[in-house]
Amino acid sequence: MKLRKLALAASAAAAICSSLLVAPAALAQxxxxxxxxxxxxxxxxxxxxxxxxxxxxxxxxxxxxxxxxxxxxxxxxxxxxxxxxxxxxxxxxxxxxxxxxxxxxxxxxxxxxxxxxxxxxxxxxxxxxxxxxxxxxxxxxxxxxxxxxxxTYWVGAEVAIQHIAKKLGGVANLKGKKIALVYHDSPYGKEPIPVLQELGKLHGFEVQLLPVAHPGVEQKATWLQIRQQKPDFVLLWGWGVMNSTALREAQATGYPRDKMMGIWWAGAEPDVKDVAEGAKGYSALTLQHGAxxxxxxxxxxxxxxxxxxxxxxxxxxxxxxxxxxxxxxxxxxxxxxxxxxxxxxxxxxxxxxxxxxxxxxxxxxxxxxxxxxxxxxxxxxxxxCLDHMGSAWVRVHTWNGSKWEFTTPDWYQADEKLLRPMVMLASGKYAEEKKLKPRTPEECKL
Amino acid sequence: MLYRENGQFKTSYAADQQIFPIAQDRWAILGILVFAFIGIPLLGDEYLMRAILIPFLILSLAALGVNILVGFCGQITLGAGAFMAVGAYAAYNFHIRIEGLPLLVSILLGGITSALVGIVFGIPSLRVRGLYLAVATLAAQFFTDWVFLRIPWFTNNASSGSVSVSNLQIMGWEIITPFDKYMFCLVWLTVFALLAKNMTRSAIGRQWMAIRDMDVAAEVIGIRPLFAKLSAFAVSSFFVGTAGALWGFIHLSSWEPAAFSVDRSFQLLFMVIIGGLGSIMGSFFGAAFIVTLPIALNQFLPAIGGLFGVTISTAGVSHAELIIFGSLIIFFLIKEPHGIARLWSTGKEKLRLWPFPH
Incomplete structure (x- = not known):
């Protein structure tokens, strides 16, 4: 009985208070x-x-x-x-x-x-x-x-390859190399695949796809594969706990961290803090932002x-x-x-x-x-109208064991010549599927 | 006083065997249906429909399916999410690969494919039971996760692995607005809930229940376990599969395998356990409890905190939501292990004896 009274009183009070609260909010809107x-x-x-x-x-x-x-x-x-x-x-x-x-x-x-x-x-x-x-x-x-x-992730993927090419001393040196993509198995992780495959065809390197299931704490099999096949570089499209796990596994398998590179979701303090020294040399892309x-x-x-x-x-x-x-x-x-x-x-x-x-x-x-x-x-x-992205500049930063540092002062710009046709093709396919009519230049001006 | 069937005499077998023999129940159900079909579209806003009612309707359908298998036939399954995924992806593939296939046919074909897959994964139930079967059905979950993530054919070679459908229509009726979607799901659920209810009252439903209660005894009196168990798997998977197709087509309209992860399987199992095993009504209670309670808590906790001048952080609300939700599950299971449906029927019993319940 007591409880019921209490509940009644509380709900009455709630009703009054909420009506009092709502009035000024509506005025201030x-x-x-x-x-x-x-x-x-x-x-x-x-x-x-x-x-x-x-x-x-x-x-x-x-x-x-x-x-x-x-x-x-x-x-x-x-x-x-x-x-x-x-x-x-x-x-x-x-x-x-x-x-x-x-x-x-x-x-x-x-x-x-x-x-x-x-x-x-x-x-x-x-x-x-x-x-x-x-x-x-x-x-x-x-x-x-x-x-x-x-x-976008395509810009990220393209710049990652540019950065690797620069490390190798030129795009020509990409030929015959093996680049592994360790990715979060979700639309997020799969986004870069088409660009990497396209670039692989263009420059003659091999792309290895190594998916990791959500949430990414189980990567033993993935890193065993890396140990066996020894890719020249590893791209990490991971997230949250998956990143620190990947770095620990890399440490355990002895894969050099300076040959690993992450997208911006895999390149912040929470990803590397716990591994600290173990992640030294690991670098990541930032889409303009950074510490x-x-x-x-x-x-x-x-x-x-x-x-x-x-x-x-x-x-x-x-x-x-x-x-x-x-x-x-x-x-x-x-x-x-x-x-x-x-x-x-x-x-x-x-x-x-x-x-x-x-x-x-x-x-x-x-x-x-x-x-x-x-x-x-x-x-x-x-x-x-045609470019909702606005900028394709990317920076690369590296973990020095205690904080992120921009290693290369120069910025990278993604190759629009390569990405633009892919964007047009994919968006055209979408428009066709959804029976959308793309806006004409005149409509864009409105 | 109000709820008493005195004076309602059954004069024919048909009257005696109807789904709701008590007039008050009939009227109540009719009232709910009228309200759902006419009242809610008039009163409800877009948020209510899109964020609460549509998920509730679809997951009720899935819970019905799980209840047929777990509640009526006694075969524990942890693979419900898998059959939802099979239904959704099969319907998607029929929809995009066969030009001009009507939407209803696509969804039904999705359900049928799911039923076939259900039969295959139901075969172990002939040898193992209980927890061991649960583990065997879990295999279905991991298998479908793998299939839809790894085999690009099933997702029409979408580079991101996410598939989407649009321009849904049935004979010129375009399903775009939340109202259309709500009505579509409601009609679908009404038809299939009626079907499920009648199935559980018929010979096949009695076979399932006999198997559930004691399979050796059931076999002795002439029920074929093979047929009973596999039919339960098929019917259950069909329901769950169509629910999956609706979830993908109507609710999300663009989805990835994560929408049907193992979490979804657990969620559906919890629904039928909390709602009431072996009860059609219970499936609805369970779905309502699991779908609406977290959202309601999430919305009301900050308001309640505000009354006392406390600002609860977003993370705090989210944690509190899980804590309260978890404790309520435990509370209900201790208070009434047979689920909310049993609470409901005890309530009705008491109401019949009112004002002198004993």
């Missing part, structure tokens, strides 16, 4: 831009996901601390997906209509990107998949609502957000690799909104459709980047 945030802070990949999420959310806070986007404040809400596709779809459905409608979504999962690619055009919400997602979505004429900004603890944006972050006790994560992780990745991803979204405001009215709240235009006409030159505190952190980005 007018001038706020809503950013839904899909994250995975739990599950097998939480170590990586949390850092990304902290950087993302912190940047939104920083924008507010700097006065919003031309005065428009950002509000955001996190939704936990635990990297499950169905949960990601649920989060998307939950958040897309909230607070006057979602500005854009960053799915943070290749699986969820595939599932949402067809839903986004119906709901008119852009999907940013900065550095992941489906590579052929670079073609904005077909994938109107997808934005794989700052590169930049001394950059201006990080200093601003510490001054304006962390000094006030509003930081999301631990202070010492600010400026680490994946933190910067999250931060840059958030920046791209915010800049999309800013660009849209230039056309549709400064200081107004933008709809998803308007933000889509903003993202498609994004033009971040070095001056703008410098003024935002991104000097030295990244290079200019310019998107267009």
């Amino acid at each position: 007018a001038k706020e831009q809503f950013f839904p945030v899909l994250v995975y802070r739990t599950g097998a990949y939480s170590a990586n996901g949390s850092q990304w999420a902290n950087g993302y959310v912190d940047y939104l806070k920083l924008v507010n601390a700097r006065g919003g986007i031309n005065g428009v404040k950002i509000i955001f809400e996190e939704c936990e997906t635990a990297y499950a596709t169905d949960r990601g779809v649920e989060c998307y459905e939950r958040l897309k209509g909230k607070n006057g409608g979602a500005t854009l979504f960053q799915t943070l999962s290749t699986g969820a990107t595939f599932a949402l690619t067809e839903k986004a055009p119906v709901d008119k919400i852009p999907l940013i998949t900065a550095g992941y997602g489906r590579s052929e979505s670079q073609n904005g004429a077909v994938f109107t609502w997808n934005f794989p900004l700052l590169g 930049e603890p001394n950059s201006k944006v990080v200093k601003d972050m510490l001054d304006l957000v962390y000094a006030k006790g509003q930081g999301t994560g631990p202070k010492d992780e600010v400026g680490q690799v994946l933190y910067m990745r999250g931060l840059i991803s958030a920046m791209l979204g915010v800049e999309g909104v800013r660009k849209a405001q230039e056309r549709y009215g400064k200081g107004k709240v933008m709809t998803g459709e308007q933000v889509r235009w903003g993202l498609e006409n994004l033009n971040l030159d070095q001056k703008m980047l410098d003024s935002m505190g991104f000097a030295g952190v990244m290079r200019p980005v310019q998107t267009s």
